[in-house]
Amino acid sequence: MARVTALIVSFLLAAATGASARPSSYAVWAADSAIKRGQGNGLDSTGKASVSYEHGELQWGLRLLYEKTGNKTYYNYIVTGANNIVYDNGTVHGGYTLTDFSLDPIRTGPTFLYLYQQTKQTKWKTAADTYRKQLDGHPRTTEGQFWHKLRYFNQGWLDGIYMGDIFYAQYTKDFQVTNTSAWVDITSQFNLIYKNTLQASGSSNYTGLLYHGYDFSHTAVWASSDRGHSPEIWDRALGWYAMALVDVLDIIPSSNTGHSTIINILRTLAPRIRDAADPNTGVWWLVMTQPGRAKNYFESSGSAMFVYSLLKGVRLGYVQDPDGSIVKAAVKAYKYMVSNWVVTNSDGTMGWTNTVEVGSLSGNGTFDYYVSVGTILNDLKGLSAFLLASIEYENL
């Protein structure tokens, strides 16, 4: 009887707020909707095997959701997705070519390491070894930063830290925990990109945040003459980096000096990210260096990545938030996202809007370039970031 009453009450409440189609957990809804659409399953839209960092990002969220809910559906979907790009003998296919020396495919590596932990099946170790071997031969700047890709001569991009270094750290933890030079190298990847892309104080429109990337050789068309950095701060690039900071801290042993180096970077950036949010909406501009400029807009993937990073950073004590203003900023942004970027489809699935399709330093890196790229519906980079943000929000 009490249960029936509770059901009726919750139905009436839902109807009254007009939220009847919205399930109680946005994390579950986002994940179920991606699964229903067949997103992130190791196949491209034509059904061909495809190694994709977006799938790796979704799988990271599904793993967290599986750990939280115990629902095997999420685990099984990860297994299916990974099996679609790794043969039984451990060969990674789906377009992967080691000698492209691209950091992007390596974002699927944490999935292989996770499945190896869970199953002890050799194929996952073999697949992970392939990526580790790529890192051994990966081209670097003379300071030691991995190039984003072989074809991007001497360029470090913030995106690459998320793509390559979570895998590098987890692999080191699982198989080479005493390999000091690997831990030093991982820390150095975070440090070098920070040092080379940090916006100098005194710059106009100062945010104290990080430009999208840099060219150590200063030859790219967009490279600044003084330090070789690109001209704008792009929200998603910084979002990838912020997520990498909070995720790698779970992996690097806290006794390692790299742990405090990375915490210090996070503690510097977190309040600046908070302060860069638009004061009205609480979310972040696509081009963070040019707030309010015509054609600039509030972008959903970077905003969701910041919410995840800020909430997780505070929850685990990596970031100090004595006055609560960081959590408050993240909550404000999260509420804006739910009201403005989450849509209910007629089949009951969740749709996600306002994620910019791409941002690359293969072009001229200008404001005009970033705002010329379109947004797409249900973009997996943004939807997965919203899943991650929702998991953190629902932990509060």
Ligand SMILES: *[C@@H]1O[C@H](CO)[C@@H](O)[C@H](O)[C@H]1NC(C)=O
């Ligand atoms: C697990 O999740 C799936 C997808 O949301 C759902 O259909 C199923 O009922 C869930 N299972 C349990 C045991 O909650």
Ligand SMILES: *[C@@H]1O[C@H](CO)[C@@H](O)[C@H](O)[C@H]1NC(C)=O
């Ligand atoms: C691994 O399996 C695939 C698919 O069966 C096959 O094409 C490939 O030659 C195998 N590779 C090795 C190293 O055995």
Ligand SMILES: *[C@@H]1O[C@H](CO)[C@@H](O)[C@H](O)[C@H]1NC(C)=O
């Ligand atoms: C330790 O890590 C370094 C840097 O990645 C690598 O060159 C070396 O082969 C690793 N050592 C072992 C024993 O695997």
Ligand SMILES: *[C@@H]1O[C@H](CO)[C@@H](O)[C@H](O)[C@H]1NC(C)=O
């Ligand atoms: C500073 O921001 C304003 C407002 O978005 C913009 O019009 C201007 O171009 C920016 N200046 C620089 C140097 O980026």
Ligand SMILES: *[C@@H]1O[C@H](CO)[C@@H](O)[C@H](O)[C@H]1NC(C)=O
């Ligand atoms: C940079 O590229 C964008 C589009 O990709 C173009 O609209 C713009 O004119 C270019 N700017 C310069 C200075 O070349």
